[in-house]
Amino acid sequence: MKIICIGRNYAEHAKELKNELPTEPVFFMKPDTALLKEGVFYLPDFTTNLHHEIELVLKISKAGKYIEEQFAHKYFDEIGLGIDFTARDLQDICKAKGLPWEKAKAFDGSAPIGGFFKKEDLQKEIAFELKINGITKQVGNSKDLIFSFDKIIAYVSKFVSLKVGDLIFTGTPEGVGQVKIGDKLEGYLEGNKCLALDIK
Numbered sequence: 001m002k003i004i005c006i007g008r009n010y011a012e013h014a015k016e017l018k019n020e021l022p023t024e025p026v027f028f029m030k031p032d033t034a035l036l037k038e039g040v041f042y043l044p045d046f047t048t049n050l051h052h053e054i055e056l057v058l059k060i061s062k063a064g065k066y067i068e069e070q071f072a073h074k075y076f077d078e079i080g081l082g083i084d085f086t087a088r089d090l091q092d093i094c095k096a097k098g099l100p101w102e103k104a105k106a107f108d109g110s111a112p113i114g115g116f117f118k119k120e121d122l123q124k125e126i127a128f129e130l131k132i133n134g135i136t137k138q139v140g141n142s143k144d145l146i147f148s149f150d151k152i153i154a155y156v157s158k159f160v161s162l163k164v165g166d167l168i169f170t171g172t173p174e175g176v177g178q179v180k181i182g183d184k185l186e187g188y189l190e191g192n193k194c195l196a197l198d199i200k
Helices: 011-016 069-075 088-096 149-159
Strands: 003-007 026-030 035-037 039-041 050-052 054-060 076-083 111-118 127-132 135-141 167-169 184-189 192-199
Touching (some): 026 149, 035 039, 054 111, 054 149, 076 167, 076 192, 111 167
Parallel strands (some): 039 192
Antiparallel strands (some): 003 026, 054 167, 076 111, 111 192, 127 135, 127 184
């Protein structure tokens, strides 16, 4: 199982981080040790500025390579929520030096996920949000994706073979920000709470 993450896939999020809008999907990967089932996340001591990034997550249900966009919908049947935790201070340092920034994105536990729903049980335009301590911090909708689910799968599969059980984090909307010890994070998919995480 591997975790594939799409960056800069919502225009407003790209703007808030002062990034250019991509002309093709930007992706990076996290190891399986980044996966964290909901519950407790222990704030690592190597960062003083850990950011939350709530995302729709696709669960791959069929192996494939060089998948055509028109057939991409056949390669996933479940959608859930995940958080792409980012050590923003480490990422900024790496970016300034022109270095890879896996250590800011791929550390242990940096990809918490919640429950999944069958895609046929969801709306065509999927609404989701993240609340911290009961206050809404991020709101997103799949209709605002720069690159659709099908386009993401087609593009990524040109470079990386997809296998059953792989997860694709599809990008985060605007509103990312810092989490702190004591915070309670809740993710909602079409109004249904499907992710809960305590920061300790």
